[in-house]
Amino acid sequence: MKKDRKIPEFKKYKYSVAAVDLAAFTIIENELNVLVVKMKYDPFKGERALPGGRIRTYESIDECARREFYEKTRIKNIYLEQLYSFGDVKRDPSMRIISVAYLVLVNNGGIDLKTTEKYEEICWIPVSKVPKLAYDHSKILKYALLRLKSKLTYTNIVYNLLPQKFKLSEMRKIYEIILGRELDKRNFRKKIFSLDLIKEVGKEAGVPHRPSKLYSFKVKKPMVVEIF
Amino acid sequence: MKKDRKIPEFKKYKYSVAAVDLAAFTIIENELNVLVVKMKYDPFKGERALPGGRIRTYESIDECARREFYEKTRIKNIYLEQLYSFGDVKRDPSMRIISVAYLVLVNNGGIDLKTTEKYEEICWIPVSKVPKLAYDHSKILKYALLRLKSKLTYTNIVYNLLPQKFKLSEMRKIYEIILGRELDKRNFRKKIFSLDLIKEVGKEAGVPHRPSKLYSFKVKKPMVVEIF
DNA sequence: CCAAAAGTGTTGGGGATACACCCATGA
DNA sequence: TCATGGGTGTATCCCCAACACTTTTGG
Numbered sequence: 120m121k122k123d124r125k126i127p128e129f130k131k132y133k134y135s136v137a138a139v140d141l142a143a144f145t146i147i148e149n150e151l152n153v154l155v156v157k158m159k160y161d162p163f164k165g166e167r168a169l170p171g172g173r174i175r176t177y178e179s180i181d182e183c184a185r186r187e188f189y190e191k192t193r194i195k196n197i198y199l200e201q202l203y204s205f206g207d208v209k210r211d212p213s214m215r216i217i218s219v220a221y222l223v224l225v226n227n228g229g230i231d232l233k234t235t236e237k238y239e240e241i242c243w244i245p246v247s248k249v250p251k252l253a254y255d256h257s258k259i260l261k262y263a264l265l266r267l268k269s270k271l272t273y274t275n276i277v278y279n280l281l282p283q284k285f286k287l288s289e290m291r292k293i294y295e296i297i298l299g300r301e302l303d304k305r306n307f308r309k310k311i312f313s314l315d316l317i318k319e320v321g322k323e324a325g326v327p328h329r330p331s332k333l334y335s336f337k338v339k340k341p342m343v344v345e346i347f
Numbered sequence: 348m349k350k351d352r353k354i355p356e357f358k359k360y361k362y363s364v365a366a367v368d369l370a371a372f373t374i375i376e377n378e379l380n381v382l383v384v385k386m387k388y389d390p391f392k393g394e395r396a397l398p399g400g401r402i403r404t405y406e407s408i409d410e411c412a413r414r415e416f417y418e419k420t421r422i423k424n425i426y427l428e429q430l431y432s433f434g435d436v437k438r439d440p441s442m443r444i445i446s447v448a449y450l451v452l453v454n455n456g457g458i459d460l461k462t463t464e465k466y467e468e469i470c471w472i473p474v475s476k477v478p479k480l481a482y483d484h485s486k487i488l489k490y491a492l493l494r495l496k497s498k499l500t501y502t503n504i505v506y507n508l509l510p511q512k513f514k515l516s517e518m519r520k521i522y523e524i525i526l527g528r529e530l531d532k533r534n535f536r537k538k539i540f541s542l543d544l545i546k547e548v549g550k551e552a553g554v555p556h557r558p559s560k561l562y563s564f565k566v567k568k569p570m571v572v573e574i575f
Numbered sequence: 576c577c578a579a580a581a582g583t584g585t586t587g588g589g590g591a592t593a594c595a596c597c598c599a600t601g602a
Numbered sequence: 603t604c605a606t607g608g609g610t611g612t613a614t615c616c617c618c619a620a621c622a623c624t625t626t627t628g629g
Contacts, residue, residue: 555605
């Protein structure tokens, strides 16, 4: 009986608020990093979470995700993809929020991030070192990582994590980091070239070993390509 | 200038309402059918649309989808999977609605459907004969069909479209209908058996030709299986 | 000449595809 | 015996995975 009383407490909210949460990734020093914030206010004050915010009535969900990310990082030119909507009744203890999760990929995550009025801190941290997150954000992060792995294997989205010009070994390294396993150098090369995705655009210089050729993507549009 | 005035009109809504829309499929007479309703009220009065409804504050999104489907069809035991959230500002001309689209699969769609107070009519219609739908529902339907095709090829979800006991030819027929191409009888058989998904449970009787063996799925849980 | 990373070919096996004929039953 | 759909085997091809040595540069 007592248990039953718990559910109706959410009925006091007439509306379910819609929001977005961002699982944003970048590669820093051969590690996959995710953007996390430290909450400034209750509930979850002091805990880590994914950045996010409410959807305004005059913007689409994609626009909201892009705006939120820009406001928090001042980074433009990102890749953005809707993941999944999370709406458990009690995912936010303070009110009923339905959150649309987004995958964000950035190729220059190293640049400085300023904190905002909403969060105590905002920073990139290696995925391997992420603590338990507030709300259901650990679940969202897990989901985002799954999608990222999956998309790497059958699309060209890796271009969003690479600089304009890059070495093939850098590209392979990103695959190895995210998939969590080593890839054969020769087979990787064969596969990528067979897909006709990249073109040679120069040559590395000033390295104490055989210089690498530099490549660039022919097209930077999401495509299905079946890499593995 | 005039154009700019159009956007702020949506600001008059303080909240974005969250809802679900259902793309529900079943096989009827060797055709893929989708559940559509005829709208009773403006806007879109008289037009066809996918069924759907608002998310209540005390139910999760999945629960809402399940409830909506049950209320409209009185069918239980369905397969349900979240697809994507649609939230263009003007997708509903009357107010700002963010809608979480669901894929629903039913294996006994032929049973009678009663209309409800909200809709003028609710019925299954062949996907090949669906007219342009209200709201952005044509877009949702297209997305759902893509996902359905895709999921057929790498999971066992086909069991949601088959009766308890079925012939292998019925199973193959469903693949052919949804994928839109013929499949080699021998190769299909080899592939399905190699995946160890189904078991023999009997034999057809009373047909004027060699009776078919009947099969049943060993497990009815979603699994990744790479069928094609 | 040494260290360091880049670049390069071949082979074997497994899974996918293509393809045609016999079988079991009811009428 | 005939019409109908059910059931079966083989040969080929291509893609993937495994694997080790040579090349180019700066110091």
